[in-house]
Amino acid sequence: MKATGAQILMDALKKEGVEVVFGFPGGAIIDVFNVLNAPGSPRFVLVRHEQAAGHAADGYARATGKTGVCIVTSGPGATNLATALATAYMDSIPMVAITGQVVSAAIGNDAFQEVDVVGYTRPITKHNYLVKSVEDLPRVLKEAFYIANSGRPGPVVIDFPKDVQQAVLEDYEYPETVDIRSYKPSVEGNMMAIRKAAEAIDRAKKPLLYVGGGANNAVCQELLVRLAEKCQIPCTTTLLGLGAFPETHPYAMEMLGMHGTQYANYAMYNCDCIVAVGARFDDRVTGKLSEFAPNRQDIVHIDIDPSSISKSIKVSVPVVGDCARILPKLLELLEPVERAEWIRQCQDWKASHPLAYKQDDKVIRPQFVIEQLYEIAKGDAIVVTEVGQHQMWTAQHWKFTKPRTFLSSGGLGTMGYGFPAALGAKIAFPDKLVVDIAGDGSFQMNMQELTTAVNENLQVKIVVLNNGCLGMVRQWQEMFYQRNYSGTNLKPVGHEIPPDSPPLEIDYRPDFAKLAEAFGATGLRATRPDEVRPTLEKMIATRNVVIAEFLVEEEENVFPMIPAGAGVRQMMGGMA
């Protein structure tokens, strides 16, 4: 079949089952856009900033497990994508990003809107390509989709020069198979290693499952619950692992780490065998390495990425492969074991050190809003967050029971991630309640996407927990920087505002309710605790994109907290 580079791309998207593409056009990608609206092409969602295209593709990928796709132009289009690529890379999210590039002959000449895309994206992508000839294009596309969503998933960039988009391939055929001799991820797991893992678990008196994003899917959840129940192993999850193990399960210890529950951290401190599944011993989990899980005799680490194993913590039983393939084999080798005392101990910690906060009748506590929403939604929602205090409160107070229902930037910690990611999730699940729980600071980083949401009829609900400041940084300033609140106040305190700036209902800009209206969304506001529930109910009932703003206690802090670089023994406060 005769096809241009641009047509080949469209055909590849179809063959790869891509149902939606997020993007923004420009001169160097105009040939692709010229065929992007042809019949049979995937749905195209026009964002208002390329970063949002990347996050939306990422949100779509996290919610579905499928590869997210975005298309942007060269130069500034490609650089605007950087944060989204780095976000997806840190959290191992499958994504294919197409960037337009100046014509091949102009590459390297500092041409208009030229930037070295393969150069700058190298450290923030799993792999990248510059397509030099249309002959290479079918193979590159096939490889890109394969690499993005196999092994340890990640973003792949295809830099696509304008002349290659236009070039004609006489005998185009999309490859059916892919074989990359330098890329053969091992998935099955070595049987001897799995046997050693079973032995380590068998001899443990206090084993603990520690589950991360690598196992956050439906297949693994079922296996993890079976493993936990068969061998009586409590389970803690990382931030990205939330939902991988149902938090309503009696063995669930919920999230561990810096802002994890006390009981999860106690369980980790006291366990004698860590069974890590698709988790990477991130510094926000381990804290001070020398004080991490000091009673451990063994660490079993199941992970598809060998370089994640023994990177910061020496592992005694490494098992390389796909958790979904390895867990069944492990289950088969393990006999049912009773560990009543250990289970009772863990449940005692849970009962005696619950997450706590004080809600009075004067000021709204952010945790209260999250708990109320959880109740009203009966826990059935896709919850997306930005980054900061609200993210940690959501992780703590929402009980996640299903995989892929908590979407959040964990590794990179990208403020502004949540709202565009929620749009991606909403496209995948139009009938589900999709909520972006946001802080006032984070939401302002990508609020231009309100246009996208309304124009595309993506009825995402945005809960803005407005504390008038950059709360997480403010918390660190309060606790570790002698209350020097430098640069964290979002209100115009101490500044003069323009004399003709219209007066506002509350001393805060923007007025989120009016902002919503300007974009065609609906704005709601609650200022008192008794308004929280009705506001949330109205937010869900309203058939529109909704910003529901809650004026919350400014000085509320996230607890428990293990300060950066400290150990469990330095954990601060269970009570706000």
Next chain:
Amino acid sequence: MRHVISVLVENQFGVLTRIAGMFSSRGFNIDSLAVGETTDPTISRITVVSHGDDQVIEQIIKQLRKLVDVIRVQDLTGESHIERELVLIKVACNKGNRAEIMEIASIFRANIVDVSAGSLVIEAVGAERKIDAMLDLLKPFGVLETARTGSVGLSRGPNALKV
């Protein structure tokens, strides 16, 4: 500890950047790096000399293997291997000491590849330590400049890195 790591990679543009970039972005050391095509023109062999404790070297090897364009990685240090480096050394000389310099070169089985009234260029091949030893002996005469290729290495015996 010093390690000689042999890496087979796809012979494509940008591969060297990926390797060098991985080292720099993760804070690993490169003591030397040598690249050349293999008998299969689609494959290049990169020899990297690095140093670090066992954990660092383990990470270097794993991170190399993780790169999509890397086909095989072998740590030669753990096994019996040969290592060679080529160096060109320009030494200042005069009538009085030329013979003495040439004698040093011949002890190291090095060749004289350029002669002028005031200089000699010596071409030497050997393991890094041999080159270093020769340079030490030549320094008193005045080493004007040097060019070193960095080490390349192969394992001894019939075993070869297979693709």
